[in-house]
Amino acid sequence: MPTDPAEAGAAQLHVELRGVGKSFGGVPVLADIDVVIEPGRVHALVGENGAGKSTLSKIIAGVHPADRGTLLVDGDEVSFGSPREALDRGIATIAQELAVVPALTVAENVFLGREPRTAGFVDRRALKRAYLELAERTGFDLPADAPVGSLRTADQQKVEILRALARGSSFIIMDEPTAALAGEDVRRLHGIVRQLAASGHTVLLISHFLAEVLELADTVTILRDGRLIRTSPASAESETSLIEGMLGRSLGAIFPDKSDAPGADAPEVLTVTDLVAPGVHGVSLSVRAGEIVGLAGLVGAGRSEIAHAVFGATVRAQGDVAVAGVPASDSIPGSLRSGMFLIPESRKDQGLVLGRPIRQNVTLSDLADVAAAGWVMTGRERTTARRMLERVRVGGDDRRNVATLSGGNQQKVLFARALQRQRKVLLADEPTRGVDVGSRRAIYDLIAEQARQGVGVLVISSDVEEVLGLAHRILVIRGGRVVAELAGDDMTEANILTAAFAEPITSETP
Amino acid sequence: MTDDTPLRTPDGTATPTLLRRIPWRSVAIVVPFLAVFIALSIGSPAFLSFQNIGNVLDRQSGILIIAAASTLVLIAGGIDLSVGATYMFTSVVCGTIIIRVGGAEGVALGIVLGILAGLAVGVVNGVISTYLKINPLIATLAMSFIILGLTKLVSQAGKEGVGQIRVDFEEFTWLAKTKPLGVSLPTWIALIVVIVLGIVLWRSTFGRYVYAAGGNAEAARLAGIRVNLVRIATFALAGTAAGIAGVIDLARVPSVPESDAIATTLTFTVLAGMVVGGTSILGGEGAVWRTVLGILFIAMLYNGFTLLRVDPLFQGIALGVIILLAVGFDAWSRYRKR
Numbered sequence: 001m002p003t004d005p006a007e008a009g010a011a012q013l014h015v016e017l018r019g020v021g022k023s024f025g026g027v028p029v030l031a032d033i034d035v036v037i038e039p040g041r042v043h044a045l046v047g048e049n050g051a052g053k054s055t056l057s058k059i060i061a062g063v064h065p066a067d068r069g070t071l072l073v074d075g076d077e078v079s080f081g082s083p084r085e086a087l088d089r090g091i092a093t094i095a096q097e098l099a100v101v102p103a104l105t106v107a108e109n110v111f112l113g114r115e116p117r118t119a120g121f122v123d124r125r126a127l128k129r130a131y132l133e134l135a136e137r138t139g140f141d142l143p144a145d146a147p148v149g150s151l152r153t154a155d156q157q158k159v160e161i162l163r164a165l166a167r168g169s170s171f172i173i174m175d176e177p178t179a180a181l182a183g184e185d186v187r188r189l190h191g192i193v194r195q196l197a198a199s200g201h202t203v204l205l206i207s208h209f210l211a212e213v214l215e216l217a218d219t220v221t222i223l224r225d226g227r228l229i230r231t232s233p234a235s236a237e238s239e240t241s242l243i244e245g246m247l248g249r250s251l252g253a254i255f256p257d258k259s260d261a262p263g264a265d266a267p268e269v270l271t272v273t274d275l276v277a278p279g280v281h282g283v284s285l286s287v288r289a290g291e292i293v294g295l296a297g298l299v300g301a302g303r304s305e306i307a308h309a310v311f312g313a314t315v316r317a318q319g320d321v322a323v324a325g326v327p328a329s330d331s332i333p334g335s336l337r338s339g340m341f342l343i344p345e346s347r348k349d350q351g352l353v354l355g356r357p358i359r360q361n362v363t364l365s366d367l368a369d370v371a372a373a374g375w376v377m378t379g380r381e382r383t384t385a386r387r388m389l390e391r392v393r394v395g396g397d398d399r400r401n402v403a404t405l406s407g408g409n410q411q412k413v414l415f416a417r418a419l420q421r422q423r424k425v426l427l428a429d430e431p432t433r434g435v436d437v438g439s440r441r442a443i444y445d446l447i448a449e450q451a452r453q454g455v456g457v458l459v460i461s462s463d464v465e466e467v468l469g470l471a472h473r474i475l476v477i478r479g480g481r482v483v484a485e486l487a488g489d490d491m492t493e494a495n496i497l498t499a500a501f502a503e504p505i506t507s508e509t510p
Numbered sequence: 511m512t513d514d515t516p517l518r519t520p521d522g523t524a525t526p527t528l529l530r531r532i533p534w535r536s537v538a539i540v541v542p543f544l545a546v547f548i549a550l551s552i553g554s555p556a557f558l559s560f561q562n563i564g565n566v567l568d569r570q571s572g573i574l575i576i577a578a579a580s581t582l583v584l585i586a587g588g589i590d591l592s593v594g595a596t597y598m599f600t601s602v603v604c605g606t607i608i609i610r611v612g613g614a615e616g617v618a619l620g621i622v623l624g625i626l627a628g629l630a631v632g633v634v635n636g637v638i639s640t641y642l643k644i645n646p647l648i649a650t651l652a653m654s655f656i657i658l659g660l661t662k663l664v665s666q667a668g669k670e671g672v673g674q675i676r677v678d679f680e681e682f683t684w685l686a687k688t689k690p691l692g693v694s695l696p697t698w699i700a701l702i703v704v705i706v707l708g709i710v711l712w713r714s715t716f717g718r719y720v721y722a723a724g725g726n727a728e729a730a731r732l733a734g735i736r737v738n739l740v741r742i743a744t745f746a747l748a749g750t751a752a753g754i755a756g757v758i759d760l761a762r763v764p765s766v767p768e769s770d771a772i773a774t775t776l777t778f779t780v781l782a783g784m785v786v787g788g789t790s791i792l793g794g795e796g797a798v799w800r801t802v803l804g805i806l807f808i809a810m811l812y813n814g815f816t817l818l819r820v821d822p823l824f825q826g827i828a829l830g831v832i833i834l835l836a837v838g839f840d841a842w843s844r845y846r847k848r
Contacts, residue, residue, distance in 0.1 A: 311732075313731070313732060332731060332732065332734050333734045336734040342732060344732050349726070350729055350732055353722045353730065354725070354726065355794050355795060356721060356722070364730070364733045365733040365734050367715045368715065371714075371715045375713055375714050376713055376714065376717075376718060378713070417733070
């Protein structure tokens with residue numbers, strides 16, 4: 001059936017959960033949840049990984065039925081048998097993994113499977129007319145004829161949202177919508193969420209980013225270990241209060257106490273001179289033993305490129321890299337031998353071999369240490385892997401596929417890999433991206449501990465607070481160059497952002 | 511501060527029902543293999559005889575050797591479509607040298623150079639599909655045409671007049687005719703190759719690197735693994751295996767039929783065996799023992815068709831259906847895993 005304009009302007013939904021509980025295989029994941037989701041609001045769900053946020057949203061979306069309690073939509077008790085039934089009732093989920101067809105146009109994607117037809121053929125004019133009508137009514141405009149593959153990720157998400165709206169959904173569940181986005185796209189998506197709320201739609205937002213939650217949401221529900229902690233207006237919460245609610249204890253600060261910055265007598269463990277490589281245009285920097293240096297800057301500023309060039313993962317056109325005074329070869333195995341280790345930006349694409357056991361992912365980089373004459377000594381591998389996993393606090397059977405771990409624990413597996421040998425330089429690229437609050441603290445502790453042991457750490461992060469909270473010294477990168485070096489009292493968010501966006505502020509830059 | 515954080519293993523979303531607990535992917539090939547084996551044992555009295563099984567294994571020895579090594583190529587993220595051509599090429603090289611040099615030295619030289627020819631082809635395959643960045647599917651497809659051309663070129667030197675290269679000398683055919691402990695030497699060689707490659711893949715650091723290279727090449731590279739070298743090594747192993755198989759089968763026949771169709775069929779049967787065994791065509795997963803069962807499953811099916819006097823034209827159809835079922839099952843079990 002083609003779209004029916006009347007259907008698209010569905011009424012606002014009042015969704016309520018009363019005493020909802022859910023168990024998987026006898027393990028309770030949700031118990032006694034009472035939440036009212038007011039129509040036309042942005043309602044955020046926060047909690048650590050495993051707190052039950054996704055399960056709760058899936059009950060509302062019809063993916064899982066509730067074991068106990070009732071789900072009320074506009075006062076009627078409902079029990080959705082499938083996501084399809086929830087969708088028919090006006091409840092749609094925008095998943096993290098986008099389901100758009102890149103080669104088709106925006107309008108075709110929005111009406112995918114429901115195209116207006118004449119005699120079996122898609123009526124392109126009617127399709128475009130229906131799309132323009134929808135765009136005008138909802139205020140979401142995207143060029144109707146642009147292929148979706150050519151759009152930025154945030155706009156592709158917009159296409160999915162438009163598709164939900166075209167089906168008459170008025171209740172939109174967004175699970176970690178900004179986890180895969182960076183910079184400008186995050187701002188765009190925030191705009192989309194505000195626009196949805198302004199046009200009377202309800203948004204159920206699941207997010208790890210507390211600043212985002214506080215900025216966008218009207219109401220926040222905190223879950224911990226499958227239980228409801230509280231639902232309160234976002235204006236009454238702060239990052240600290242949310243974290244305390246999620247963890248059930250005060251975190252003190254998210255960041256561990258900074259050790260004193262190493263003195264001028266501490267040896268330089270990493271010295272980079274005039275490095276030129278793809279995306280890197282003449283970078284000189286140094287890291288002392290025991291020092292944590294933050295690389296701040298916008299996405300695309302060339303921070304990861306610097307790390308990769310230092311590590312020998314890309315070809316160096318020019319410049320020298322020395323580890324503890326010894327020139328490092330420009331190959332990855334050579335860099336590892338000289339004592340460098342890189343924890344890459346994307347654990348899924350660059351870090352872990354998903355599909356292989358946790359244990360084998362831990363020992364991958366230094367397999368020779370647990371092998372003799374080219375044969376893996378499984379006993380030695382087991383004890384080594386377990387010792388490392390204990391240090392990073394990842395529990396359970398390490399013969400499981402690494403893909404079964406949560407994002408935070410996956411990141412810890414990469415740290416376990418780093419810990420297998422005493423390194424001299426640790427390059428950590430976005431070490432806490434997509435990681436829940438509890439694991440984040442654990443990762444910060446690991447980084448601080450490495451520094452205390454005399455490792456020079458270079459932390460790359462888009463999270464300004466993270467850089468400020470961890471680093472002894474901050475280098476701001478723009479256009480593949482170091483544009484500012486900040487230390488001591490100069491390390492402020494304002495200074496970092498000023499340098500990242502505009503003119504250099506310290507005297508030592510050109 | 512974090513010491514009291516509870517260690518939370520996955521987010522409790524797995525439903526441990528019995529159906530889900532069975533590692534479907536691992537048992538995939540075992541169940542149909544046993545089923546067909548038992549069915550044939552009952553259905554045809556000739557099947558479960560030492561002679562019949564021995565014959566099947568003897569005839570499959572070459573293909574088993576090639577398939578075992580090709581499995582490593584596939585797991586490392588490559589694919590080798592030139593194994594059939596290489597097999598034929600090494601046969602011709604070996605036969606030509608035996609004829610030209612003659613005598614026991616000729617036989618020894620023929621065997622060694624035949625296998626080395628396979629190694630050389632494998633290394634070339636590896637280098638062009640890694641350092642030269644040509645997709646291995648295309649690279650080895652192109653190579654197989656080149657090799658088949660070279661085969662004809664070399665065979666000119668080995669042929670006396672028209673016809674085929676014939677090497678019916680006792681010193682050479684001995685290789686296929688000896689039967690230590692009642693089992694043919696080719697079967698023994700295949701057994702050794704399969705076990706060695708299986709253990710290498712399972713327990714050696716190289717085997718680990720093979721899985722990592724195919725599972726996530728970029729992660730493997732950043733972890734310090736020389737992915738290109740690992741992949742070249744797998745291609746070299748496949749080429750060498752084709753060389754060994756080419757020599758063994760030449761000793762059995764003992765002439766080279768020199769037909770492109772035989773080369774192509776061999777390549778496809780190797781691929782079919784790997785896929786039916788459950789090694790992922792996308793790399794990163796699989797095992798040598800799976801391929802062995804896959805190849806033997808196909809061989810057993812053909813053997814059964816012959817014993818039961820089924821029209822051979824159904825063999826191809828049955829094999830095609832089985833490949834589709836295997837791949838469909840693979841997709842289904844991946845879907846379940848999520």
